[in-house]
Amino acid sequence: RPKLFIAQKQHDLDEQSINSCVMCSQVFSHLSVKERCLGASLVCKYWRDLCLDFQFWKQIDLSGLQQVKDDLLVKIASRRQNVTEINISDCRNVQDHGVCSLASNCPGLIKYTAYRCKQLSDVSLCTVAIHCPLLQKVHTGNQDKLTDHALKLLGEHCKELKDVHFGQCYSISDEGLVALAQGCSKLQRIYMQENKLVTDKSVQAFAQNCPDLQFVGFMGCSVTSQGVMHLTRVRHLSSLDLRHISELNNETVMEVVRKCRKLTSLNLCLNWTINDRLCAISDFQYTPFGVIYKLVSSWGPETCNLVPIT
Numbered sequence: 001r002p003k004l005f006i007a008q009k010q011h012d013l014d015e016q017s018i019n020s021c022v023m024c025s026q027v028f029s030h031l032s033v034k035e036r037c038l039g040a041s042l043v044c045k046y047w048r049d050l051c052l053d054f055q056f057w058k059q060i061d062l063s064g065l066q067q068v069k070d071d072l073l074v075k076i077a078s079r080r081q082n083v084t085e086i087n088i089s090d091c092r093n094v095q096d097h098g099v100c101s102l103a104s105n106c107p108g109l110i111k112y113t114a115y116r117c118k119q120l121s122d123v124s125l126c127t128v129a130i131h132c133p134l135l136q137k138v139h140t141g142n143q144d145k146l147t148d149h150a151l152k153l154l155g156e157h158c159k160e161l162k163d164v165h166f167g168q169c170y171s172i173s174d175e176g177l178v179a180l181a182q183g184c185s186k187l188q189r190i191y192m193q194e195n196k197l198v199t200d201k202s203v204q205a206f207a208q209n210c211p212d213l214q215f216v217g218f219m220g221c222s223v224t225s226q227g228v229m230h231l232t233r234v235r236h237l238s239s240l241d242l243r244h245i246s247e248l249n250n251e252t253v254m255e256v257v258r259k260c261r262k263l264t265s266l267n268l269c270l271n272w273t274i275n276d277r278l279c280a281i282s283d284f285q286y287t288p289f290g291v292i293y294k295l296v297s298s299w300g301p302e303t304c305n306l307v308p309i310t
Contacts, residue, residue: 059085063113066091070098077105084108089115099124103131111137121145129153139165141193148176155183162186162212167193167219174201181205191217191241200227207233217241219267225252232259239263244270 062068068091083106088094109132135158146169161184166172187210198221207230214236224247237260248271268274
């Protein structure tokens with residue numbers, strides 16, 4: 001009996017030990033990839049093995065780590081085929097080979113984020129589109145080499161896609177976005193920025209094919225009031241970013257507000273044709289959303305005022 005008591009006490013102490021597998025796993029789950037790889041894993045072999053556990057390699061955030069190169073992505077792909085999220089934003093030493101290797105071996109990938117990876121070409125996103133049919137989020141803003149071809153493949157293979165960001169991808173045009181809209185009817189968020197080859201045709205395609213859209217952004221694109229009017233058919237629209245749209249008038253904005261009853265945020269900064277007359281339009285004060293952001297050309301850029309709607 002005393003031996004059993006001692007054994008039980010020892011077991012309890014082991015469970016409370018800093019090296020307890022359960023305790024370490026809980027602690028390590030709060031560490032970033034960098035903290036696990038460059039910190040905890042160097043303490044001892046036991047901790048290193050725990051840091052390599054598959055549960056920590058489902059969602060991988062490598063953003064901003066310049067020491068990350070293709071060999072790391074290849075190693076991750078060869079050992080951890082259960083990756084669901086990867087973020088390589090600002091990893092300027094990662095090339096197409098590394099991304100393609102990861103995508104080819106991780107068919108369960110759901111979220112792919114790669115902002116400002118200007119060294120990557122169409123090949124990376126094309127491979128992701130072909131091998132990862134469960135994709136729901138693709139954020140590749142500020143990648144100069146992306147073209148319509150990659151977007152067409154996303155529309156063809158990734159039917160679960162819900163959230164895309166292609167801002168400042170200057171080679172993308174209506175051709176790619178229309179194909180994306182037609183193939184990905186579950187889209188809820190679409191954000192473009194300064195994509196000068198994107199026109200009203202893209203806005204119309206999203207409005208017609210993606211009824212679940214909630215967030216739409218076409219800042220600085222070649223969109224006009226005629227294109228924006230198509231958004232009046234998007235009944236679930238809650239947030240709309242129309243900054244720096246050169247041909248946008250008060251009447252169009254008001255019509256969108258009237259028709260999109262779930263709208264809670266509307267950004268109109270840098271639209272020189274939008275003025276105080278918008279607030280004077282009949283029934284504007286009774287609209288259901290809270291704040292409009294606007295900037296009128298006669299004011300300085302520092303006076304981007306919030307206009308509350310009560």
